[in-house]
Amino acid sequence: MSLEGRVIGLIEDDPIMGESLVQSLTLEGAYVDWWQSGSEAIRGLKATSPDLVVCDIRLPDTTGDRLFSEIAQTRSAPPFLFMTAFGDIDEAVRLMRAGAGDYVAKPFDLETFMDRARSLIRAWSQVRPEGTLGASEAMKRVEQMLRRVAPLTSPVLLTGETGVGKEVCARFLHGISPRADRPIIAVNCAALPTDLMESELFGHERGAFTGAHAQHKGYAERAGGGMLFLDEIAELPLPLQAKLLRLIEERAFTRVGGERKIPFKARLVCATNCDLHAAVRDGRFRLDLLHRINTVSIEIPALRQRPEDIPTLMELFFDQFSAELNSDVRGFASLTIDAALEHSWPGNVRELRNRVERALALSYGQWIMPTDLFPEQATGRDGETVAPLATLSEAREVAERRQIQRALRESAGRVTRAAELLGISRTTLWEKMRRLGIGSGDEEE
The missing domain is CATH 3.40.50.2300 (Response regulator)
Known part of the structure; x- marks a missing residue:
């Protein structure tokens, strides 16, 4: 190794x-x-x-x-x-x-x-612990699927909104696979200059074009027997999609300006926040390539669909940035956790990470307050609040959901024990869980 x-x-x-x-x-x-x-x-x-x-x-x-x-x-x-x-x-x-x-x-x-x-x-x-990707049932299912496909060589397609953590999942998949001791090469296709895309992906020979003064190994070759992760795969132009399809089918490629076929030994994992089927209908993506990269498709849920992960991620980013910034801030106020759980997180985990970093850098107190995390919601001089006020019914549902989820975590998913912690009957708890859309715990006690 x-x-x-x-x-x-x-x-x-x-x-x-x-x-x-x-x-x-x-x-x-x-x-x-x-x-x-x-x-x-x-x-x-x-x-x-x-x-x-x-x-x-x-x-x-x-x-x-x-x-x-x-x-x-x-x-x-x-x-x-x-x-x-x-x-x-x-x-x-x-x-x-x-x-x-x-x-x-x-x-x-x-x-x-x-x-x-x-x-x-x-x-x-x-050997990584279960729940590495998140505490929510949604992310545990994602993790279970990644663990199931880790020993395989099939291409994997990761889908989901921008910022949900597709690259994190790809790196997790690589880390638990038999290829873990080999490189993982992550490529953001949207960030590659159009005129250099082919050379960057497949490499070029010396003299292949003006400025090619030496042989250059592309990402596909540098990945070796590890993983080639292509993020924003929908951004590849159609001619390059054809070359990628040939690489998958033949497990080989040629450098720009070269003739010798080079074996492709890496596992291919792609990611996108686009609807690739819609892109196919619009003529922007090849149907045959979609079929080849879609052997195993895993959707990463948006952060608003897994609120149980929000407090854990906040603490994770807090630990990371407080060490980097040598901050004296002690943590999050409980009101800040409440505000974070009510936020819709359109930017997903990336937005959460950025907000925590900014709050730590700019906070003046010992505790991060809601306006540190969401400065755009601060009350102005005229008393107008940017964020809309939740109704009492909505606030009550948010509070109930949070308490039930906390009780289920503390009782390891045992509903009877969670009901005891909450001071309600088991039947009442089941009804509230059904109404609030909370995944059931273990029925067997």
Whole structure:
């Protein structure tokens, strides 16, 4: 397994050892974030999502034990590879039993170190917890489908509104697939210059056109045996759609100006926010290409259709940006959570991410208030509020839905227990869930 493209967090206070490991891991193709203290590492690990953490067991301001205990509480915590002196091996073994990945005793052989790093990354890539993509039933169904198709080689088409997280789903699919140790090349077709699209996708030979001074490998070739993710697939012009169809059918392509066929070994995953069937009717998309990329089609629901994910995503983005901005803000006021649950989120997860980042950057208080998240809804000097006022009936439904969903989460979906928490009968809870369109929990208690 290659470390190409992997992100590794290194926590080592010894400058000579740190420099040596950074150089060795970089030569293997990894990206390395190096922190020389526990406090730096905590901030950095909350802002990034490394595939592996390499950690010295003794640090100037803390211990590997304490640092691991704190990071292990976070969502999707990465595996740890501890480096330890001979006298601390018992401590390292205890950490393994607590859930850390592995350890190496100093001085260690570099190849042994690399083998253990590769092994931990491979295992973590293929075993991820359920609910990684979201807490809602809608996203759990998406995740289940992605897990089912992960071992296959068939093309996958991801559909959904702008900003719902199609690329996140594609990267999740790659991470749990047998190809996880190979590259994923993500391409936004809408961002490619029209005159360079073919060259960027398929590459070109030296002298193929003016300015082609050297051979260039395109995205299809650079993906190797990994994944080629084509976002905004509807933006490809018709001539290039024909070439993409040929690539899928023949599993091979030629560079611009070349004659030799190059095998296409990657898995193809496409995404769009357009109605491709309507595009076919309008003559903007090839029907035969639609049939080939539509072998497995998965629709990612809009954020307004899965409100249970909103608080979780808010906390996720808060942790990320508060570490990056070194913010003193403590969190979201409860009124802000309420306002977020009532918002329609036309920009979906991308809008939520941007609003949280802006709120953290501009907030003056200890808590993010509704007007920090939605400044356009602030009351003006004349007392006019931009946002329309909800009726009492609408407000009551929002509050009831939120409380029922919270009770179901706390009771692990057991309806009888949720009814007890809410102080109502099981029958009344079932009726409210039906009326509010809340997915049922477990009927068997």
